[in-house]
Amino acid sequence: MKRAIVVGGGISGLATAYLLGEKARSAGLELEVMLLEKEKRTGGKILSIKDNGFLCEWGPNGFLDNKPQTLELCRQAGADSQLLRSNDNARKRFIFSEGVLHRLPENGPSFLASKLISWPGKLRLAMEPLIPQYQGEIDETLAAFGRRRLGDEALRKLIAPMVSGIFAGDPETMSLKSCFPRIAELEAQYGGLIKAMIKLAKKKKQDIAEGKVVASAAGPGGVLTSFRGGIQDLTDILSARIGEAAVTLDEQVEKVAKGSTAPYRVISDRGELEADAVVLATPAYATAGMLQGLDAGMAALLNEIPYATMTVVCFGYRRERISRDLDGFGYLIPKQEGKNILGTLWDSSIFENRAPEGHVLLRSMMGGACFPEYINLPDEEVQKRVQADLKTIMGINEPPDFVKIFRHEKAIPQYTVGHAKRLAGLEEQAKAHPGLILTGNSYRGIGLNDCVAAAQRASDEAIEQLKNR
Numbered sequence: 001m002k003r004a005i006v007v008g009g010g011i012s013g014l015a016t017a018y019l020l021g022e023k024a025r026s027a028g029l030e031l032e033v034m035l036l037e038k039e040k041r042t043g044g045k046i047l048s049i050k051d052n053g054f055l056c057e058w059g060p061n062g063f064l065d066n067k068p069q070t071l072e073l074c075r076q077a078g079a080d081s082q083l084l085r086s087n088d089n090a091r092k093r094f095i096f097s098e099g100v101l102h103r104l105p106e107n108g109p110s111f112l113a114s115k116l117i118s119w120p121g122k123l124r125l126a127m128e129p130l131i132p133q134y135q136g137e138i139d140e141t142l143a144a145f146g147r148r149r150l151g152d153e154a155l156r157k158l159i160a161p162m163v164s165g166i167f168a169g170d171p172e173t174m175s176l177k178s179c180f181p182r183i184a185e186l187e188a189q190y191g192g193l194i195k196a197m198i199k200l201a202k203k204k205k206q207d208i209a210e211g212k213v214v215a216s217a218a219g220p221g222g223v224l225t226s227f228r229g230g231i232q233d234l235t236d237i238l239s240a241r242i243g244e245a246a247v248t249l250d251e252q253v254e255k256v257a258k259g260s261t262a263p264y265r266v267i268s269d270r271g272e273l274e275a276d277a278v279v280l281a282t283p284a285y286a287t288a289g290m291l292q293g294l295d296a297g298m299a300a301l302l303n304e305i306p307y308a309t310m311t312v313v314c315f316g317y318r319r320e321r322i323s324r325d326l327d328g329f330g331y332l333i334p335k336q337e338g339k340n341i342l343g344t345l346w347d348s349s350i351f352e353n354r355a356p357e358g359h360v361l362l363r364s365m366m367g368g369a370c371f372p373e374y375i376n377l378p379d380e381e382v383q384k385r386v387q388a389d390l391k392t393i394m395g396i397n398e399p400p401d402f403v404k405i406f407r408h409e410k411a412i413p414q415y416t417v418g419h420a421k422r423l424a425g426l427e428e429q430a431k432a433h434p435g436l437i438l439t440g441n442s443y444r445g446i447g448l449n450d451c452v453a454a455a456q457r458a459s460d461e462a463i464e465q466l467k468n469r
């Protein structure tokens with residue numbers, strides 16, 4: 001029997017191990033799949049903590065249903081009946097600018113009526129179709145792209161908060177084509193974003209008229225989806241499907257070397273195992289450590305991928321303590337506003353059952369690539385700063401009734417300028433190691449959907465290699 005070892009039990013590793021087992025079965029391939037995880041639990045960045053009736057997400061709080069990957073995996077693993085869609089009002093998102101929470105406009109008329117962007121800023125945005133298409137060779141930053149196509153104000157108030165909301169990133173360093181490849185493609189294909197929107201809307205209308213199936217996700221980003229027990233249900237279900245015997249916890253892989261009876265030897269703090277295929281679903285810096293001896297060139301490229309820090313601050317309040325409505329998803333804050341937090345998610349408005357009866361749960365994010373030093377603040381200082389910001393932004397004068405603070409020293413990989421070149425280098429060098437596959441959020445997308453899509457590709461590649469061995 002052949003053996004495949006998956007290292008790392010976050011969503012990427014779990015999805016890869018589960019899919020590998022399923023694909024091997026349907027291909028009639030006799031395969032032992034093993035997953036090694038260094039912590040005493042699976043889930044990686046996914047962890048749903050229940051305390052005093054509150055459900056606090058340590059990392060992600062869901063995935064968007066406008067891409068099919070995670071939904072499809074849930075269906076395949078028999079987890080779809082337990083899915084929980086976010087409330088409809090979670091479509092309403094806000095930006096805090098110049099002392100006011102502005103609703104993020106969703107269409108042309110609401111954009112014109114919004115006071116978020118000034119009239120000169122709106123005029124500059126309206127000129128977008130006249131801006132020539134990018135002809136440069138260099139990997140453009142998100143900031144350069146935003147300034148060039150949409151103007152400085154849109155960059156500050158729309159693009160930068162979005163980049164901090166998704167990547168906890170700094171638009172001045174992040175690569176457009178690596179972070180948002182679709183946007184780069186739209187400019188290349190249609191000559192501009194407004195032109196692309198008009199053409200795509202026309203095509204959608206035509207498709208509907210011709211009776212073709214068209215994605216019907218509510219809102220431009222789809223519907224945020226989780227589980228009643230929190231997003232950890234997803235990784236718990238996958239672990240259970242893979243099977244207790246195949247998942248080893250508390251085992252830290254130290255090295256991947258050439259094997260003697262099989263192509264690879266996986267060396268951990270517990271011993272050694274030989275494998276026909278190895279999938280490393282670990283963060284880039286951890287993968288670099290494992291590959292140092294086998295391929296120093298790959299390790300060097302992996303070490304070039306930086307990570308942003310993040311502090312997640314959960315505050316629970318009795319509902320009557322908050323005078324404003326919490327009808328929405330929450331808000332993001334442009335850096336120029338000089339606040340401590342990057343934004344706040346109104347978690348108990350997004351999903352039911354995130355707070356006990358008569359209470360609300362707010363989750364604020366601090367740090368990111370723009371404020372790396374915040375990770376070192378002690379709890380009392382974090383709480384003081386978040387309270388001060390919530391007072392100015394939401395008018396909450398009282399201290400919270402419930403507090404939980406989580407720190408991620410290496411929260412999210414940053415796809416900075418040069419990321420695509422690094423990936424091309426890794427791909428080239430990986431050709432020397434057939435059956436050694438890298439996956440996870442360090443490469444082609446950090447969303448749960450991206451991790452599951454990458455797991456599909458990794459499991460396909462592993463099956464192909466195993467069949468040919």
Ligand SMILES: Cc1cc2nc3c(=O)[nH]c(=O)nc-3n(C[C@H](O)[C@H](O)[C@H](O)COP(=O)(O)OP(=O)(O)OC[C@H]3O[C@@H](n4cnc5c(N)ncnc54)[C@H](O)[C@@H]3O)c2cc1C
Pocket residue numbers: 007008009010011012013036037038039042043044045046058059060061062063064251252253254281282283286310312408411412439440441442445446447448449451
């Ligand atoms: C605060 C926060 C909020 C987020 N919000 C969202 C959201 O709402 N929606 C969304 O789609 N995405 C969100 N993301 C991104 C998403 O959570 C991650 O990209 C995704 O969970 C990463 O999964 P992964 O399996 O690739 O990596 P990880 O979850 O980091 O898993 C890697 C695993 O490898 C293990 N490991 C490391 N080294 C070793 C070793 N030597 N041996 C064995 N095991 C090892 C680790 O312990 C870990 O379990 C968020 C991220 C953060 C930090």
